[in-house]
Amino acid sequence: MKEYPHIEHKISWIPIYAFDKLDGSSVRAEWSRKQGFYKFGKRNGLLDDQTPYLIQAKDLILEKSDQFDKIFKDMRIESAVAFFEFWGPNSFSGWHVDEPHRVTLIDVNIYKKGMMSPKDFVKTFSDCDPAKLLYTGVMNQNIIDQVKNSTLEGMTFEGVVCKGEKVFKIKSNAWLDHLHKKCIDESPDEEKANKLFEFLR
Numbered sequence: 001m002k003e004y005p006h007i008e009h010k011i012s013w014i015p016i017y018a019f020d021k022l023d024g025s026s027v028r029a030e031w032s033r034k035q036g037f038y039k040f041g042k043r044n045g046l047l048d049d050q051t052p053y054l055i056q057a058k059d060l061i062l063e064k065s066d067q068f069d070k071i072f073k074d075m076r077i078e079s080a081v082a083f084f085e086f087w088g089p090n091s092f093s094g095w096h097v098d099e100p101h102r103v104t105l106i107d108v109n110i111y112k113k114g115m116m117s118p119k120d121f122v123k124t125f126s127d128c129d130p131a132k133l134l135y136t137g138v139m140n141q142n143i144i145d146q147v148k149n150s151t152l153e154g155m156t157f158e159g160v161v162c163k164g165e166k167v168f169k170i171k172s173n174a175w176l177d178h179l180h181k182k183c184i185d186e187s188p189d190e191e192k193a194n195k196l197f198e199f200l201r
Contacts, residue, residue, distance in 0.1 A: 001030045001041050002081040002109045016164040017118035018135040019078045022104055023158040026089025026092050027057040031072055031081045037065050053096040054152055055084045060103040079111035093179055105130040118163040148173050
């Protein structure tokens, strides 16, 4: 099953579609014309009992299966991988608590064609409760400042994912500060905490 590509931090000054970056865990589901959604995975590997919260994602995705079946069949494709963010009100940087969660569509990879363009993604899946589109246009300093200062309209806590010729993410200062504090709390060794922060950011 296709894995979600790594997203760079390096900002590109290009025309982009900026989507709200929901704060949770990446999950994926493979769809085929014959079987519908039939295989479910986390970022690396398949969903299993070792991930007690993420295992819920399977049922949450299957609840949406009729809608996706119609769209994919109308597109006349044989296979696709849909990527979702699994998140709850108190999810943070891959940490989850015991509470109701949701899955939100963030991207779709079509067999033999690759990842859908952001324009086609928005047009095709607008009724599937996808990640919110917050801005379209050339990346500029004003948008960067709004994301970092958490003032971009419609943005949640973490930041945005920008998609165009390149894909990159921008995170809010508040989210990064919160992550750094959590790393310090998790590890009294400041050096180890800083390394964990750099890995997770």
